[in-house]
Amino acid sequence: xxxxxxxxxxxxxxxxxxxxxxxxxxxxxxxxxxxxxxxxxxxxxxxxxxxxxxxxxxxxxxxxxxxxxxxxxxxxxxxxxxxxxxxxxxx
Amino acid sequence: xxxxxxxxxxxxxxxxxxxxxxxxxxxxxxxxxxxxxxxxxxxxxxxxxxxxxxxxxxxxxxxxxxxxxxxxxxxxxxxxxxxxxxxxxxxxxxxxxxxxxxxxxxxxxxxxxxxxxxxxxxxxxxxxxxxxxxxxxxxxxxxxxxxxxxxxxxxxxxxxxxxxxxxxxxxxxxxxxxxxxxxxxxxxxxxxxxxxxxxxxxxxxxxxxxxxxxxxxxxxxxxxxxxxxxxxxxxxxxxxxxxxxxxxxxxxxxxxxxxxxxxxxxxxxxxxxxxxxxxxxxxxxxxxxxxxxxxxxxxxxxxxxxxxxxxxxxxxxxxxxxxxxxxxxxxxxxxxxxxxxxxxxxxxxxxxxxxxxxxxxxxxxxxxxxxxxxxxxxx
Numbered sequence: 289x290x291x292x293x294x295x296x297x298x299x300x301x302x303x304x305x306x307x308x309x310x311x312x313x314x315x316x317x318x319x320x321x322x323x324x325x326x327x328x329x330x331x332x333x334x335x336x337x338x339x340x341x342x343x344x345x346x347x348x349x350x351x352x353x354x355x356x357x358x359x360x361x362x363x364x365x366x367x368x369x370x371x372x373x374x375x376x377x378x379x
Numbered sequence: 380x381x382x383x384x385x386x387x388x389x390x391x392x393x394x395x396x397x398x399x400x401x402x403x404x405x406x407x408x409x410x411x412x413x414x415x416x417x418x419x420x421x422x423x424x425x426x427x428x429x430x431x432x433x434x435x436x437x438x439x440x441x442x443x444x445x446x447x448x449x450x451x452x453x454x455x456x457x458x459x460x461x462x463x464x465x466x467x468x469x470x471x472x473x474x475x476x477x478x479x480x481x482x483x484x485x486x487x488x489x490x491x492x493x494x495x496x497x498x499x500x501x502x503x504x505x506x507x508x509x510x511x512x513x514x515x516x517x518x519x520x521x522x523x524x525x526x527x528x529x530x531x532x533x534x535x536x537x538x539x540x541x542x543x544x545x546x547x548x549x550x551x552x553x554x555x556x557x558x559x560x561x562x563x564x565x566x567x568x569x570x571x572x573x574x575x576x577x578x579x580x581x582x583x584x585x586x587x588x589x590x591x592x593x594x595x596x597x598x599x600x601x602x603x604x605x606x607x608x609x610x611x612x613x614x615x616x617x618x619x620x621x622x623x624x625x626x627x628x629x630x631x632x633x634x635x636x637x638x639x640x641x642x643x644x645x646x647x648x649x650x651x652x653x654x655x656x657x658x659x660x661x662x663x664x665x666x667x668x669x670x671x672x673x674x675x676x677x678x679x680x681x682x683x684x685x686x687x688x689x690x691x692x693x694x695x696x697x698x699x700x701x702x703x704x705x706x707x708x709x710x711x712x713x714x715x716x717x718x719x720x721x722x723x724x725x726x727x728x729x730x731x732x733x734x735x736x737x738x739x740x741x742x743x744x745x746x747x748x749x750x751x752x753x754x755x756x757x758x
Contacts, residue, residue: 311535315546317416321423322531324633329609329676360416360547366651370609370674376653376660377671 294335296328304339304346314347315360316340329370332362380543382572384408385727386563388550388588389581391422392526392713393705395533396720397578399456402540404728408574409542412565414549418530420582422713424681426605426629426637427529428618429714430466430521431491434482435752437690437736438711439489441718444734446520448717458532459524460632464616466521467496467504469666471511471623479516479622486518493518506614507666523618525631526713553577553592553702560702576727577702583684585706594696597745598707600647601683603639604655608673610634615667626662628670636673638663649680683710688750693719693740694726703727704742 291301303323313319316339325339326332339346343359385401387394390413398409413419429449431442449461470476476495483493496515501507504517537544545565552564560577562570579585586598611634618629625641640662642655656678664671686692686707696702703726705719706712712719722732732738739751 311531312538315416317419318531318534318546321416321418321527324527327676329674331676365677365679367675367678370676372672372674373608373660373664374671376656376675377664378657378661 293338294323294325294328296330296335297324297326299323299325299335308346317360317362320362326362331364331368333364336362380410380571382408382574383410383543384574385410385576385578386550386571386573387411387578387580388563389413389420389579389585390417390544390546391420391580391582392418392529392716393582393708393719393723394578394580395530395537396716397580397705397723398537398542398720399533399540400721400724401727402537402542404724406728407541410571411537411542411544412548412550412563413544413546414581414584416546417534417544418526420584421681421684422526422716423530424605424679425526425713426618426627426639427524427526427631427713428466428521428627428629429461429524430518430618432466432482432486432493432516432518432521434485435690436489437739437751439486439491440736441715441734442711443490445715445718446522448721449522449524452717456532456536458528458535460528460532461522461524462632463520463522464618466518467501467617467619468516468518468622469501469512469619470514470516471621473513475622476513479514483516491518492520505617505619506669507619508668510665512666517617521618523629523631524713525633529713550581550588553579553588555592555699555702558698559700573701575701578723578727579696579702579704580706580723582706582712583682585684585704589696589704592696592699592702594742596692596707596742597687599685601685601710602644602647602649602680603683603710604642604652604659604678604680605637605639606656606659606678607676608636608638608670609676611636611673614669619666621662621666624658624662626659628663628667635676636670638670651678651680683708684712685709687745688752690751691715691719691740692742693722693737694732694742697743
């Protein structure tokens with residue numbers, strides 16, 4: 289069974305573990321741009337939280353290297369929820 | 380890491396491409412230093428357009444070479460995406476049409492196959508409501524390259540080639556004695572000796588580092604907005620520009636639409652403006668009403684690092700032997716990164732660039748008052 293970590297962009301837990309291991313990714317910002325995790329309609333409100341909860345388990349020892357004690361959570365960019373473009377159209 | 384041979388400051392497209400071409404030549408001990416994550420500065424915020432249809436000799440010749448590198452990179456680097464779907468400039472006034480006829484003839488003379496399309500030809504190319512469009516300039520040689528795919532694919536390739544990438548590592552000083560960079564200081568505390576070269580490719584932040592070396596650079600931080608929509612079925616192949624307002628839309632292979640528009644704000648002001656969203660949605664939906672139903676996902680601001688003549692600065696720092704820079708791309712750094720990276724490699728390994736036009740990008744031109752000319756800067 290595939291465990292989806294990011295439902296919007298269909299990113300599996302297995303893929304996340306693979307790129308962390310094979311590509312030496314050690315922060316959420318890079319992980320996000322690598323797999324588009326958190327870049328879909330939910331804006332990361334589900335998957336980024338899951339990643340944060342699983343942080344030690346996912347990043348393990350690499351996370352503790354140097355001064356990696358801050359988690360570097362990606363900023364949430366506006367809008368809070370998807371808004372259709374017609375809302376902004378001037379009449 | 381007590382010493383390195385080549386220290387590249389800046390983990391954006393320019394720094395990464397420089398590392399790539401050096402590593403391909405077998406150079407060892409290449410270290411890339413990035414203050415945040417790769418692409419944080421400008422690369423990860425740009426729309427990913429690539430074109431040689433400029434209005435200056437220097438830009439056209441360098442971009443012609445850069446496009447040929449983009450085509451090779453696509454083969455050399457797994458995951459890197461470059462789609463040659465062209466650019467389409469919508470022209471809505473008689474003046475613009477006249478100017479672009481001349482521009483196209485000029486571009487043709489330099490080997491860029493642009494052409495003026497009439498309304499029927501435009502309709503055959505894109506699903507558009509023409510409204511006031513009189514004609515368009517089409518550049519079939521141009522294309523789009525997803526910046527995010529570029530970043531991860533090049534990162535992966537560099538690691539395979541043995542390049543060290545130091546993320547979240549800020550270079551705070553370059554120590555120079557007798558005209559030679561001897562070391563760099565990272566995170567204010569750690570000194571690292573540099574054996575061969577220092578490359579400053581830190582986008583708008585290059586200015587601070589150069590000023591520490593006593594070098595004045597006329598760089599301005601010019602904030603530009605960009606928005607992205609959800610993924611939709613692909614309907615738009617070329618990047619389309621509404622020339623009159625400097626607005627553009629591009630749909631990448633993922634299906635997301637990126638829409639930008641000229642929306643002047645004060646220098647260094649990165650506040651998000653509602654007015655930008657209004658302008659972008661209003662203008663582009665006039666021609667592509669389909670986009671009105673699409674959902675806005677995110678909006679952000681990124682910097683153009685602008686020089687007085689809208690041309691970059693590429694080459695050696697005056698009065699130093701082993702420091703080079705590439706900055707001031709005025710909104711074109713990403714598309715130029717492959718050729719600029721290769722030329723910095725040539726300067727480092729051979730002492731000079733291979734393309735004559737690169738020499739014109741030297742920093743000294745501003746002091747000497749020999750500015751280059753360009754009239755096609757937009758968005």
